Amino acid sequence: xxxxxxxxxxxxxxxxxFVFHGGLEAGCRAAAELGFDGVEVFPCSAAGLSAAELxxxxxxxxxxxxxxxxxxxxxxxxxxxxxxxxxxxxxARAFIGELVDAAGGLGAxxxxxxxxxxxxxxxxxxxxxxxxxxxxxxxGVRAARHGQVVFYxxxxxxxxxxxxxxxxxxxxxxxxxxxxxKLLCDLFHMNIExxxxxxxxxxxGDLVGHVHWADSNRRxxxxxxxxxxxxxxxxxxxxxRGFLSAEVFPLPDPLSAARQSIESFRTFAKx
Numbered sequence: 550x551x552x553x554x555x556x557x558x559x560x561x562x563x564x565x566x567f568v569f570h571g572g573l574e575a576g577c578r579a580a581a582e583l584g585f586d587g588v589e590v591f592p593c594s595a596a597g598l599s600a601a602e603l604x605x606x607x608x609x610x611x612x613x614x615x616x617x618x619x620x621x622x623x624x625x626x627x628x629x630x631x632x633x634x635x636x637x638x639x640x641a642r643a644f645i646g647e648l649v650d651a652a653g654g655l656g657a658x659x660x661x662x663x664x665x666x667x668x669x670x671x672x673x674x675x676x677x678x679x680x681x682x683x684x685x686x687x688x689g690v691r692a693a694r695h696g697q698v699v700f701y702x703x704x705x706x707x708x709x710x711x712x713x714x715x716x717x718x719x720x721x722x723x724x725x726x727x728x729x730x731k732l733l734c735d736l737f738h739m740n741i742e743x744x745x746x747x748x749x750x751x752x753x754g755d756l757v758g759h760v761h762w763a764d765s766n767r768r769x770x771x772x773x774x775x776x777x778x779x780x781x782x783x784x785x786x787x788x789x790r791g792f793l794s795a796e797v798f799p800l801p802d803p804l805s806a807a808r809q810s811i812e813s814f815r816t817f818a819k820x
Contacts, residue, residue, distance in 0.1 A: 550781075550784065550785075550789060550790060550791065550792070550793055550818050551586035551587060551613070551615075551790075551791070551792050551793070552584075552585045552586045552587070552762075552792065552793055552794075552795075552810075552811060552814040552818075553580075553585060553586060553587040553588055553589050553613075553615035553616075553792040553793070553794035553795065554568050554569065554576075554579075554580045554583075554585045554588055554589070554794070554795045554807055554810060554811075555567040555568050555569065555588070555589045555590075555591065555794065555795060555796045555797075556568075556569045556570075556572075556573060556576035556577070556580075556588050556589070556590050556591065557569065557570050557591040558572070558573065558590065558591060558592045558593055558597070558598075559591055559592070559593050559620075559621045559624060559625065561621075561624045561625055562591065562620070562621070562624050565591075565624075566737075566763070566767050566796050566797050566798050567591055567796065567799070568795060568797060568799050568803050568806050568807050568810070569799070569803055569807070570799070570803070573590070573599075573602060573603055573606055574606060576588060577606040577607065577609075577610045577612055578610060579803075579804070579807065580610070580612060580807075581610035581611060581612055583807055583808060583811050584811055585612070585807075585811060586612070586613060586792070587612050587613035587614060587615040587792055587794075588607075588612055588613075588614065588615060589614075589615045589616045589617075589618065589660075589792070589794045589796065590603065590614065590616075590617050590618065591617075591618035591620065591621065592617065592618070592621065592648070593621050593625065594621060594622075594644065594647070594648070595644075595647035595648045595650065595651040596647070598617070598648075598651050600651060600654055600655055603655060604655060607655075614652070614655050614656065614657040615657065615759070615791075615792040615794050616652070616657055616658050616659065616660050616700060616733075616759055616792070616794065617648055617651070617652035617655075617657055617658070617659050617660070618659070618660045618662070619644065619645045619648050619659050619660060619661055619662075619664050620660075620662055620663040620664060622641060622644040622645065622664050623663040623664050623666075624663070626640070626644070628640050628641035628644055628664060629641055629663070629664050629665065629666030629667075630642065630645075630661075630664060630665055630666050630680060630681055630684040631665065631666035631667060631668060631669075631672060631677040631680050631681060631711070632666060632672075633669075633670060633671050633672050638680060638684075641664055641666075641684075642684055642687065642688070644664075645659065645661060645664060645684075645688055646687075646688060646691055649688055649691045649692050649695070649697075649699070650691070650695070652695075652697070653692060653694070653695025653696070653697045654695065656695075656696075656697070657697065658692060658697045658698050658699060658700050658758070658759070659688075659692070659697075659699055659700065660699075660700045660702055660733055660759070661685070661688070661699060661700065661701050661702065662702035662704060662733070663704070663708065663709075665681060665701070665702075665704075665709060665711055666681075666709070666711070667709045667710045667711055668710055668711065669710075674710070674711075677711060678711065678721070681711060682721070682725045682727060685699065685701060685722075685727050685730050686725075686726075686727050686728075686730075688730075689727060689728055689729035689730040690728075690729065692729055693728075693729045698729050698730060698731050698758055699729065699730045699731070700730075700731055700732070700733040700758050700759045701718065701722070701730050701731070701732060701733065702732070702733035702735060702738075702761075703715055703717070703718040703732070703733075703735075703738065703742075704735075704738055705737075705738045705741040705742055706741070706742065708738075713738070713741075713742045714742050714743060714749075715732055715734055715739065715743065715749050715750075715752075715753050716749060716752050716753060718732055719732060719752070719753045719756045722756065723756075731756050731757065731758025731759070732753055732756050732757055732758055732759075733758060733759040733760070733761065734749075734750060734753065734757055734759070734760050734761070735760070735761035735763060735796070736760065736761060736762065736763050736764070736770075736775060736777065736780065737761065737763035737764070737765070737767045737796075737797075738761075740764075740765045740775050746775075746777075746779065746780040746783070747779035747780050747782065747783035748783070750780060750783040750784055750787065750789075751783045751786065751787060753787075754787050755787065755788075757784070757787065757789055757791075758791060759791055759792060759794065760784065760789070760791065760792065760793050760794065761794055761795075761796040762777075762793035762794055762795045762796075762797075762810065762813070762814065763795065763796055763797045764777075764797070767797055767798055768797050768798050768800050768806065769795060769797050769800075769805075769806045769807075769809035769810045769813065770795075770797075770809070770810065770813035770814075770817075771809050771812070771813045771816075772800070772806075772809060777813070777817050778817055781817045781818050784818075793814055793818055795807070795810035795814075797810065
């Protein structure tokens with residue numbers, strides 16, 4: 550398994566669970582100095598992500614691009630895949646699709662978390678799930694053209710009413726025949742929704758595509774009360790070789806959060 554840390558380029562997400570907010574150059578430099586293997590980038594849009602600059606920085610600092618987030622589509626434009634308005638849903642797909650291409654060109658997958666949306670008002674659950682399935686299928690096919698996958702992230706009950714538990718999401722992906730889409734298993738969300746982190750990861754098996762390395766309070770692992778050892782053992786048992794990416798609050802400050810994240814990674818997952 551490899552370590553990663555988050556870099557947010559979206560001013561509106563300043564209060565979000567991202568460690569570095571000072572730009573790509575500063576974030577990549579700090580990540581490399583602390584010994585992370587990669588970075589997870591949260592850009593404003595595909596057009597706002599300078600692929601050439603990011604590629605240069607990754608190469609200069611010996612870093613991998615773990616994933617690219619799409620949540621700015623929700624944070625900045627209130628776009629999501631289950632919106633009642635068809636034009637808004639189309640704009641959401643286009644926003645994510647452009648990031649699929651941008652990330653794919655850099656050899657990385659994208660994350661669909663907040664942009665999945667929810668069933669609300671005139672949109673019943675079955676309709677919303679149909680729209681979600683169609684979008685994930687389309688975006689998975691698009692990612693495959695770059696040799697990549699899409700990471701779908703079940704969120705806790707306070708953020709979506711689509712899928713909160715990993716096994717339910719896995720059953721949805723398998724049951725709908727949605728290929729080239731894997732799960733992003735966020736330990737913070739899982740701590741809220743799952744009864745047993747290790748058993749859940751084991752059950753999801755090869756659908757586990759990415760892991761957010763976060764504690765119970767969404768701070769760096771070790772600053773909360775989640776017992777991550779069994780979860781790491783389960784990941785090792787299913788042959789997971791992806792990233793443990795610290796999508797956490799920059800508390801008590803960014804450098805402290807980053808240091809705690811890499812130290813906890815080395816304690817529980819290195820080797």
